Amino acid sequence: xxxxxxxxxPDHTPHVSIVIPCFxxxxxxxxxxxxxxxxxxxxxxxxxxxIADNHPARLAxxxxxxxxxxxxxxxxxxxxxxxxxxxxxxxxxxxxAFIAFVDDDEAPEPNWLMAHYRCLLRTGADASFGAVYPIxxxxxxxxxxxxxxxxxxxxxxxxxxxxxxLKWFPPRPRGVSTANVMLKRSSCLAQSKPFDEEFGRTGxxxxxxxxxxxxxxxxxxxxxxxxxxxxxxxxxxNFRYMCRRVQRSSRHSAEVRVAISQHKIITRMNIYFIALAxxxxxxxxWMLRRKPSDMLQICKATGKxxxxxxxxxxx
Numbered sequence: 001x002x003x004x005x006x007x008x009x010p011d012h013t014p015h016v017s018i019v020i021p022c023f024x025x026x027x028x029x030x031x032x033x034x035x036x037x038x039x040x041x042x043x044x045x046x047x048x049x050x051i052a053d054n055h056p057a058r059l060a061x062x063x064x065x066x067x068x069x070x071x072x073x074x075x076x077x078x079x080x081x082x083x084x085x086x087x088x089x090x091x092x093x094x095x096x097a098f099i100a101f102v103d104d105d106e107a108p109e110p111n112w113l114m115a116h117y118r119c120l121l122r123t124g125a126d127a128s129f130g131a132v133y134p135i136x137x138x139x140x141x142x143x144x145x146x147x148x149x150x151x152x153x154x155x156x157x158x159x160x161x162x163x164x165x166l167k168w169f170p171p172r173p174r175g176v177s178t179a180n181v182m183l184k185r186s187s188c189l190a191q192s193k194p195f196d197e198e199f200g201r202t203g204x205x206x207x208x209x210x211x212x213x214x215x216x217x218x219x220x221x222x223x224x225x226x227x228x229x230x231x232x233x234x235x236x237x238n239f240r241y242m243c244r245r246v247q248r249s250s251r252h253s254a255e256v257r258v259a260i261s262q263h264k265i266i267t268r269m270n271i272y273f274i275a276l277a278x279x280x281x282x283x284x285x286w287m288l289r290r291k292p293s294d295m296l297q298i299c300k301a302t303g304k305x306x307x308x309x310x311x312x313x314x315x
Contacts, residue, residue: 014046014072016117016182017096021052021078021086022060022104028231030063035107037069041114048072052090056080082200087178088193091185099185101178106132106228108180115226116182123160126187126218127210130180130226131155142237144292150242151232153179157222166214166257176220178206180228188213204252208259215260239292243299250303275304 018036022029029051036049053060053075064075076093079085091099100116102108112130119128134141134151141148155163165176183189188209199205214220235241254271261267279301286294 014048014096016045016047016098016100016113017094018047018049018100018102018113019052019087019090019094020049020102020104021054021083021090023054023081024059025104026059026063029060029104031107031231032102032104033064033067033073035109036102036113037067037071037073038110039108039113040110045114045117047113048074048095050074050076050090050094052076052078052086052093054078054081054083054086082197083203084193084195084197084200084205086200087195087205088197091189091194092192097185098182099189100182101180102228103179103230105232106179106230108228109226112180112226112228113182116223119160119221119223119226120182120184123221124219125160125162125184125221126213127181127183127220128223128226129155129163129176129220130223130228132179132228132230134230134232136232136237137234138237142239144239145242149293150246150296151230151236153177154224155222157224159222159224161222163220163222164214165211165220176210178210179230180226182223182226187218199252202252203248204256207252208256211256212260243296246296247299247303247307250300251306252303254304254306271304275301278304 020029020032020036033049033051039047041047049071051060051064051074058075058077061075064073067073074093076089078089087101098117098120100113116128116130119125132153134148136142136148136151140146141151145151155161157163163176188194194209195205196208197205199208210220254275257271258264258267279298282294282297282301285291286298
């Protein structure tokens with residue numbers, strides 16, 4: 001079910017739809033919506049915001065109703081506890097030729113939407129990806145990661161650089177996700193359910209979609225002028241949490257690569273070979289210097305080998 005927010009549904013087709021899947025982080029969602037409504041957009045570019053509410057009690061409905069804006073802002077009832085279903089239903093409700101995704105714990109910078117939109121028009125690419133920079137509930141990064149490296153996604157590439165997440169060897173920007181992306185609807189999201197809902201309760205649905213698109217030759221580019229700021233609650237600053245997170249993420253990536261490969265056994269063997277080499281090298285380094293970064297590399301290796309449960313990680 002789609003409900004009109006205070007600003008109502010659009011009376012024309014917008015150029016861009018922002019889709020924000022959410023569950024129960026209402027304070028953070030309010031921050032995200034506020035940042036989206038503060039976008040500086042060129043005259044003649046129309047846009048809308050879709051809140052895809054994945055909570056059975058539809059917790060976001062009343063929050064959306066408190067916003068008063070000329071920008072169309074709509075609440076969508078989007079299933080229950082399945083992030084892939086929320087994304088799919090958000091897309092179905094959206095009207096834009098381009099779909100921008102942002103998570104409900106992120107705040108886009110004011111030029112975020114236009115930076116992505118201009119990038120796609122300029123390059124003719126199918127998807128543009130931007131950086132994710134952290135801020136922390138405790139005020140500073142955790143002591144084991146004083147630079148916030150493991151909370152940051154920044155490929156450090158020039159604008160419009162083509163990126164290929166399927167490359168095995170450098171340069172190979174990895175970690176593409178829907179945390180900060182704009183996609184061309186016609187070439188990336190034409191299916192009725194582009195996100196695989198089998199991954200909806202474990203995560204990895206965005207990895208599956210994006211690697212499939214890359215395999216099928218879609219053109220991805222880097223857009224450094226479109227950053228978002230992610231708020232990290234105190235539970236995420238625990239080292240044990242990050243170990244589980246990178247381990248699970250590594251398993252997602254491995255399983256998806258096998259799933260989309262035409263040579264599954266060879267792909268699986270390559271993954272195992274890399275994982276064993278990674279575990280051996282960083283296992284030695286961990287014994288010698290006890291650096292958290294070495295242990296996280298070990299966790300990535302164990303994830304590739306299948307030693308990670310595909311489940312939500314409590315924060």
